[in-house]
Structure formats: structure tokens, C-alpha cells
Amino acid sequence: MPETSDLSVLIVDPNPSMRGNLHNMLNQAAITKVEYAVNSGTAIRLLTKKPFDIILCEYDLGSGTDGQDGQQLLEDLRHHKLIGLWTIFIMLTSEAIHSKVISAAELTPSDYILKPFTVDVLSGRIARAIERRAMFLPTYQLIDKGDLREAVKSCRAAELQHPRLAADFTRLRAELHLTLGEWKEAEQLYADMLATRPMAWAHLGLARTLFEQQRHEEAQDALLELVEIYPRFMAAYDLLAKNHEAMGQQLQAKKILEDAVAISPHMVRRLRHLGGIAYDTGDIGAAERAYKQVVTKAKYSEFRDPEDHVNLVKTLVKKGDAPQASGVLRDMERSLRGGANVEACRAISAAMLHELSGNDIAAASELQLAAAALDTARGLSTQLKVGLVQSCLKNNLEQAASDVMMKLVNEADSEVTMEAAVDVFEKAGRHDLAQGMGQQITNQVQELMQDAASKSESGELKGAVFVLRQALRKTPGNLPVLFASVDAILRQLNMLGWEAPLAEQAQHQMQVIRKIDPKHPKLESLKQQYAATQHKYGIAT
Incomplete structure (x- = not known):
């Protein structure tokens, strides 16, 4: 197989003799660029530094003692985009394990190989995977771009x-x-x-x-x-x-x-989902069981999330189990590396424990620390941040609550609209703060509208479209912003050329306008402008 001589292979297997056997088989198949990982953590650290064409992964990575199994590793690699669509991932399993894994697999590898196997079997499976990848590669490259x-x-x-x-x-x-x-x-x-x-x-x-x-x-x-x-x-x-x-x-x-x-039972994201629903429906026992499994199963992942500990602490506090909740907090402090995310999660968890013990002053102090930590935290969930706002309101930390909510609304990838933000304060019985929050966001939207108009007048058409997109994210049902956005998109299409995704945005926004006010006098004019733009570029209606 001389055509395979340039392929790079990562062997993930805790057994040194199996690693040696696989290396010898690969050499016989003319594959010499081979590296090793003894567990999932080592594999992830290698893959963050360089890509591999092929990953040969043992399913049983010692998950009962010191790490994840192969399926959990694949889940992490796909979810965190550490391997591309073109990466060949082959799982090595015993027949007994294979019968269980293949029937419930959700993130399927490129192939399974049952042990024991010969060099001919391995080389044949690799050849088949390479042939298939070659056929898909042009499409994969377009997706990657x-x-x-x-x-x-x-x-x-x-x-x-x-x-x-x-x-x-x-x-x-x-x-x-x-x-x-x-x-x-x-x-x-x-x-x-x-x-x-x-x-x-x-x-x-x-x-x-x-x-x-x-x-x-x-x-x-x-x-x-x-x-x-x-x-x-x-x-x-x-x-x-x-x-x-x-x-x-x-x-x-x-x-x-x-x-x-x-x-x-091993898919961590499903267990998180179950824990959240169980908590929301009042089944604290089921929530506790699910979140405990999440913390345990994620223990050896390179992508441990301190929010898992927060969720478990929240559940145990709801149950009134202070000793167990304290133990979870100590585990977070001991086992997770420091950083803004960990500090925010630690402070939120500590505040819940202080509330349970009736120490409101200490709880308020921890909530202030959590709010401050959010300035440098990255990737924390919207649910956690909204929960922090609610806790701040409960502890009369009005300014901290408002500051956290404004930061959340202004995050580039936030899905929290003005309506949702105001609703949090209204449900907390703080109509005064809800009004203030609504006015702040309204002022921001007006400033964005003015900025977009200025950009449009100076010929910065793409800039105007981008700014109006920000305004719509905050107030998706705002008719003046919707009309301004469609108009800006049509101007860009007419002046800078047709872009199908942008045209689809305009179509979607016109549909939103139609739902809100189907008889609005400006709607027909926009539809005619859109049709004229299509005609200009010979786009079929």
C-alpha cells in the first residue's frame, strides 16, 4: 500500500503490547508516521496540537479506573471539533463489547474492527476508509470553508x-x-x-x-x-x-x-439534559442521580465543565443536603484548574450553601464575587447567568443583577432579547428594574439604528447590515429595525452583488414583518424591491 506511506496515525490504547502490535501491523501496511496516546486525555492533548489522518482507538480505555471509553472520547472530539469530517476514526473492540456499542452508538466511527484481527484485515479496512474519504473530500473541504x-x-x-x-x-x-x-x-x-x-x-x-x-x-x-x-x-x-x-x-x-x-448510560450531554428536566419537574432524586453521573463521567475529560458541579450543588441544596453539597464544592475547588469560569461557579455554589444555612451576608458577598468573575469568564451558559441574576435580586443586589443582565444581552452570541431580560425582573416582582432594563436596551437599539444610518450614508453598506443585525438580536420583533434591516440588505445586494444567504435573511425578515403586521403599507414596496433585485441578477423567483 505505497499510497498510504504519507498517512499519519494516532493509536489510542492503554496496553503497551497492543500498541506495539498495531505499530508493527501499520509498518507492514507501509504506514510509518505513527504516534501513541495511552488514554483519552493524552489523545486530546495531541489532537489540539496537530491533526491525524487516522485514529485507531481501543474502546476499553480503562474507563472504570482512569479515563473515558472510546465512545466518550469520540463524543468529545466531535463535539469540540478536534477532528475534521475527513478524519478516519476506527474503533477496536472485542466481540462482546461490539454487540453492545454498535446497537446504541450515536456518534458512529468510520469503522469497527473486532479483535483479534490480522494485518490484512487492518490494511483492508484502512484502504476502504481512505477510498471513501477521497470521494467525500471535495465536499468536506467546501463545508470546512x-x-x-x-x-x-x-x-x-x-x-x-x-x-x-x-x-x-x-x-x-x-x-x-x-x-x-x-x-x-x-x-x-x-x-x-x-x-x-x-x-x-x-x-x-x-x-x-x-x-x-x-x-x-x-x-x-x-x-x-x-x-x-x-x-x-x-x-x-x-x-x-x-x-x-x-x-x-x-x-x-x-x-x-x-x-x-x-x-x-454514558452520554454526558443526555445526562445533563435529564438532570435539568428532572430538577424543573421537581424530581430532585432523579436530578441528583443524573448530575452525580455527569460529574463522575466527566471527571477524566479534558473538557470538564464546572457548571456540572454547580448543578449538583443546586440540586443537593434544594434537597437540603448541606454536607453533600459542601463535598461537591470542595471537589470543584480541589480538582478543577483555576480560572474565571471556575471562580464564578465556585462563588455561585458557595452562595447557595450560605443561603441554605441562613447566612445572607456571606451569600451576598459570594454573589458579588461571581458577578465580577463573569467579566473574564468564557462559555458559561445563559441558564447559569440568568440564575445568577435571579439570586442577586433575591439578595437585594439590584445593581449586580442589572449589570449581569446587560452584559448577557450584549454578548455577541446571546439569545436573550429585551423581552426575555425584562421578564426576569418582572417575575422577580421588580417592575422598576424591569422598566429601567427595557429603557437601557431601547436606548442601545436607537443608537445602533443611528450608527447604521450613518454607515449607510457613508457607503459602509456591510457595516450597516451588521449593526442592524445586532439591533434585531436584542429586539427581534421591532418593526422599524426590521424595515431598516431589509432596506440595508437590499442596498448591499444591489450595490455589491447577490449573496444568497443575505437574500434569505431579507426574505425571513419580511416574513416576520408579515406575521406582525400583514397590511403594513411599506411591506409591498419591500417585496417589489426584492423582486427587482432578483431580476437584476437573473435570479429565478
Whole structure:
């Protein structure tokens, strides 16, 4: 296999003799660029520094004593984007483990190889994976560049060019339509696939399109049918739980997640989800069990999240179990590295414990520290920050509550709108602070509108569109901002050329306007301007 001589391989296996055997097999297959990792942590540290073409990973990495199993490692690598779409990940398993893993796998590797195996088996599987990757690589590269529309075209062409893999390319094309928010296009692809070749992934994809279109009852029917046919297809349980939540059926969502955890108990994000729903529905026992598993299973991950400890402390405090909650806090302080995120989580947890013991002064002091730590913290959840605002209000820290909420609203990737921010203060019985918060955000939006107008007048068309996007994020139902945004987008399209994603933004914003005020006198004018812009570039209506 001389064509494989330039491939780089990472072997992840705690057993030195197995690492040596694999290295020898790879050498016999003309692969000489080989490195080792003895556990998941070592693998992650290596992959943060350099990419590998192939990862050969033992499933049993000693997860019971000193780390994650191979499936959990794959989950971390995919979730944190440490491996690309083109990375070949091959799981090595015993037959007994394989029978369990393959039926419940949610993040499937490129291949499984059952032990024991020969060098011919290994080289053959690698050759097959390389051949497949070569066919997908042009599309993967377009996705990596963010050019999803060209990637869709590439998939369509590849379906004809490689008929043996047509279903795989159709699947990828449907997933790209989902990413682009093109639910109808994705729905049609999945429906066509199911009509000719019923497959679990197509069934799930169709349910996803129904869910995204808020056709929740249809999605529920499709998902219930799916889990009946494929009772170990775990992604179906996750979507079914989300669908129940969207329908306001929290208890049903909890039951579905409990069923899923009973089948596949190692997926950390699912356990977090279960813990949150159990807590919200008042099942503190179930929340405690779920969050304890999260903390335990994430213990050896390089991506440990101090919020897991906060959630467990919150649950134990709700239960009134101060000794256990204190132990969790001590574990956070001892086992997690210092940093703004850890300090914020430590202070929030300590404040909850002080509240439980009736020490309001100490609780307020910790909340002040938590609010200050947010200035340099990164990646903490919106839920945690909103909870901090609520705790500050409860402890009469009005200024801290307002400051934290304003920072949250102004974060670039925040989904908290003016309406949601004001609602937090109203529900806390602080109408005065709610009014003040609403006025501050209104003033910011007005300033953004003025800035956009100035940029537009000076020819900074892209800048104007960007600024108005910020204003819409804060007030998505604000008609003056919506009209200004559509107008700015149309100006940019007319002056700087057609951009399909930008045109879609304009279309979506006009649909929002139509929902709010279908008879608004300016709406028809915008529609005509949009049609004229399409005509200018020869875009089919």
C-alpha cells in the first residue's frame, strides 16, 4: 500500500503490547508516521496540537479506573471539533463489547474492527476508509470553508458520480439543507429516501424537519414509530424528548430521557439534559442521580465543565443536603484548574450553601464575587447567568443583577432579547428594574439604528447590515429595525452583488414583518424591491 506511506496515525490504547502490535501491523501496511496516546486525555492533548489522518482507538480505555471509553472520547472530539469530517476514526473492540456499542452508538466511527484481527484485515479496512474519504473530500473541504451551498451542489454531483455511495451523499445533502434552515428541501430528500430505501437515519431526519417546522404532533408520531422499529437508536430518544418539551410535556420528556439513559448510560450531554428536566419537574432524586453521573463521567475529560458541579450543588441544596453539597464544592475547588469560569461557579455554589444555612451576608458577598468573575469568564451558559441574576435580586443586589443582565444581552452570541431580560425582573416582582432594563436596551437599539444610518450614508453598506443585525438580536420583533434591516440588505445586494444567504435573511425578515403586521403599507414596496433585485441578477423567483 505505497499510497498510504504519507498517512499519519494516532493509536489510542492503554496496553503497551497492543500498541506495539498495531505499530508493527501499520509498518507492514507501509504506514510509518505513527504516534501513541495511552488514554483519552493524552489523545486530546495531541489532537489540539496537530491533526491525524487516522485514529485507531481501543474502546476499553480503562474507563472504570482512569479515563473515558472510546465512545466518550469520540463524543468529545466531535463535539469540540478536534477532528475534521475527513478524519478516519476506527474503533477496536472485542466481540462482546461490539454487540453492545454498535446497537446504541450515536456518534458512529468510520469503522469497527473486532479483535483479534490480522494485518490484512487492518490494511483492508484502512484502504476502504481512505477510498471513501477521497470521494467525500471535495465536499468536506467546501463545508470546512463554510460554503454550504456549493457543498450541496457537490453532493448532488457526487450522487451521480458515485452511485454506490449515493445514499450517503443524499444524507449529507439533506443535513446541509437542515443546517441552512431549508426544512422543506430536507424533508423532501428524507421522504424520497424512505419511499425507496427505508433507513433509520432518513426516518430521524424527516422527524427533525417536522420538529424544526413546529409540526410537533407529526414529529411525535414519526419518532414514536422510529423507536418502536429501532428501540436502540438513541438520537431518536433525544429528539423525542425535545419535541415533548416544545409541546410543554416536561414529564413525558423526562420519561423518554430516563428510558434512553437506561439503554445507553454514558452520554454526558443526555445526562445533563435529564438532570435539568428532572430538577424543573421537581424530581430532585432523579436530578441528583443524573448530575452525580455527569460529574463522575466527566471527571477524566479534558473538557470538564464546572457548571456540572454547580448543578449538583443546586440540586443537593434544594434537597437540603448541606454536607453533600459542601463535598461537591470542595471537589470543584480541589480538582478543577483555576480560572474565571471556575471562580464564578465556585462563588455561585458557595452562595447557595450560605443561603441554605441562613447566612445572607456571606451569600451576598459570594454573589458579588461571581458577578465580577463573569467579566473574564468564557462559555458559561445563559441558564447559569440568568440564575445568577435571579439570586442577586433575591439578595437585594439590584445593581449586580442589572449589570449581569446587560452584559448577557450584549454578548455577541446571546439569545436573550429585551423581552426575555425584562421578564426576569418582572417575575422577580421588580417592575422598576424591569422598566429601567427595557429603557437601557431601547436606548442601545436607537443608537445602533443611528450608527447604521450613518454607515449607510457613508457607503459602509456591510457595516450597516451588521449593526442592524445586532439591533434585531436584542429586539427581534421591532418593526422599524426590521424595515431598516431589509432596506440595508437590499442596498448591499444591489450595490455589491447577490449573496444568497443575505437574500434569505431579507426574505425571513419580511416574513416576520408579515406575521406582525400583514397590511403594513411599506411591506409591498419591500417585496417589489426584492423582486427587482432578483431580476437584476437573473435570479429565478
